[in-house]
Amino acid sequence: FFFKQKTAYEIPKRDWSSDVCSSDLTSGNGSTRINLQFELSKKIDAAAREVQAAINAARADLPISLRSNPTYAKSNPTDSPVIVLALTSKTRSTGQIYEAVSNQIQQRLMQVEGVGDVELGGGSLPAVRIELLPFALHRQGLSAEDVRAAIQSATANRPKGMIDGDGRSFQIITNTGATADRLNAETYQQLIVAWRNGAPVRLSDVANVYTGSEDRNTLGLFNGVPAVVVMVYRQPSANVIETVDAVRALVPALRDELPPDIELKISSDSTNSIRSSLREIELTLVISIVLVILVVSAFLRSARATLIPAVATIVSLLGTFSVMYLLGFSLNNLSLMALTIATGFVVDDAIVVLENVSRHREMMAGNVSVQANLAPNSSHRNLSIEAALRGAREVGFTVVSISVSLVAVFIPLLFMGGQVGRLFREFALTLSAAVMISLLISLTTTPMMCAWLLREPRAQKPPGRVARFFARAYEVIQHSYAQVLDIALAHRWLVLALLAAVIALNAWLFMIVPKGFFPQQDATQITAGLRADQSISFEAMKSKVRQMVEIIRQDPAVATVTGYTGGSRPGGGFMFITLKPRPERTDSGQAVIARLRPKLARVTGVSAFMVPVQDLRVGGRRDMNQIQYSLKSDDLDDLKLWTGKLVEALKRQPRVVDVDSRSEEHTSELQSRFGISYAVFCLK
DSSP states (O other), rough: OOOSSSSSSOOOOOOOOTTTEEEEEEETEEEEEEEEETTTTOOOOHHHHHHHHHHHHHHSOOTTTSSOOOOOOOOTOOOOOSEEEEESSSOOOHHHHHHHHHHHHHHHHHHHHTTEEEEEEEEOOOEEEEEOOOOHHHHHHHHHHHHHHHHHHHHHOOOOEEEOOOOOOOEEOSSSSSSTTTTTTHHHHTEEEEETTTTTEEHHEEEEEEEEEEEEEEEEEEETTEEEEEEEEOTTTOOOOHHHHHHHHHHHHHHHHHTTEEEEEEETHHHHHHHHHHHHHHHHHHHHHHHHHHHHHHHOOHHHHHHHHHHHHHHHHHHHHHHHHHHOOOHHHHHHHHHHHHHHHHHHHHHHHHHHHHHHHHHHHTOOOHHHHGGGGHHHHHHHHHHHHHHHHHHHHHHHHHHHHHHTTTTTHHTTOOOHHHOOOOOHHHHHHHHHHHHHHHHHHHHHHHHHOOOOOSSOOOOOOHHHHHHHHHHHHHHHHHHHHHHHTHHHHHHHHHHHHHHHHHHHHHSSSSSOOOOOOOEEEEEEEEEETTOOOHHHHHHHHHHHHHHHHHHHHHHEEEEEEEETTTEEEEEEEEEEEEEEEESHHHHHHHHHHHHTTTSEEEEEEEEEEOOOOOSSSSSSSSSSEEEEEEHHHHHHHHHHHHHHHTTTTTTTOOEEOOOSSSOOOOEEETTTTEEEEEEO
């Protein structure tokens, strides 16, 4: 959650809501950004209302010269753009492209459901640039403030008055001022700044006036071609696939509205890896269902008997989808993984009931006294129903205890707090719902199907060759198990000692196994942050960015590369690298980064920090590092001293690369967090 303003100022200290767990303030040339991270239990819409109220309350303390009020957006600052668009043209400059599309593209994309923020880079709006001539001002006895006041007075859009007639009233509208020719340099050249010796001193006499752009120090590149980069971020609660699909659906309409000499291309799409993962898990789920049915068929050796647990498995999973829909869950990696695991759980209850009903069916078929109590014309059907009732009643408590014990394992996950609890709560609820639905089906649908589908033992056909093969295999397994069980019972103390050793071994392995939040994904996207000294000129930075883009383009695993620098980020920039699909490349994303790192290091004066785009990132800062620390101090000199020492110590660690510090020593601007100076260093 962040809000921003297009001019730098000191924000007064205020008491924020108790739901704010962290805040971060960064000021740059022409902008100030405050990131507010709320507790997970806080509703994002309620937080937005509180932030808007705080902005309104602080408006009176802000400078009156602000061009616009501060704005806010609901977004996760650590998220990468869900989709990146590139606007290029063979006939227009990036400034002209920006002018043609800034309001149109940005406003249309912001209206898409699920979009949290839209940023444009690589260009700026057109403007009239005025470069004062110091010697000419001195000769005329003028100061820069005199010129500024004259320009402001001439461009103010004030009412000009009215002319009242007998029957009509006419409003006076002039052809000068802010409403007309506002970007015409010739109009400003004729502006009278002062009068000297009865002669006007025009703006062209004391300044060079020409048409340019608001910010000349900005560059955007798409595969080496100048471009305006459009970065779309999603809202924290929005579904990323639905958001990207909605943006993609809008792209054809945007292309039709753009001038014909401007091309709109999709540079990067973060959902490609997500869609691939979902397809793989969906395929795994189907394979697991098929394997479960085949294994059950191998042991039951009956198509009719196999159909019963197969129906229980499929119906349980379909019922789980209904529960997920009611709870507002989506089909994601965790929920699909829960369904895949549940495939092995939901079949157990049905098999227990099926085997017990079959046993009662065989016993009752040979019991003459039971058959004598049945009606003459319905002995087989009533016998099957009676067997189903007895079998289900006998194992009902066992089935309930098995299902409840499985659900009890996941109860701690339901009460786990923090980000991990939020992630695994959906997993635990999905798996628990599947198990409980399986319990209900096993005690209702499964006995009913047993009564209708199971045949009378004497009416069954002789087993075939395949059935005899599985029967012999089952007998071998059963015999081997009996032998091992006899050995274990004969050496009880040895078995208990082995159990204790295995428990101790697991405890030792738990301590030495590497630990992490989530494993690193081999995504098809890489994000690179560029960092140079803030005193670097834009021309030098532009040349280095072009060199880096060209180096990355030459890598055989790279499909597209988009980068931009400048704007409110002096000495910095970003690049979005899209890799080719996995079948078309042999190296992982980390291998590509390792291959590019030494090549990019040859570009002196600028550092590139690359990291694969991850589907899940937490935190409150948008940095290209996996680990971030903050140092706080009341003394800025001590802060700089110990930041440098810590960075140097980390650089000497062989397992740490890309150590970076955000404490800027070569600039007059200072970063602060509500009055406390701080420095951030990052490593990977």
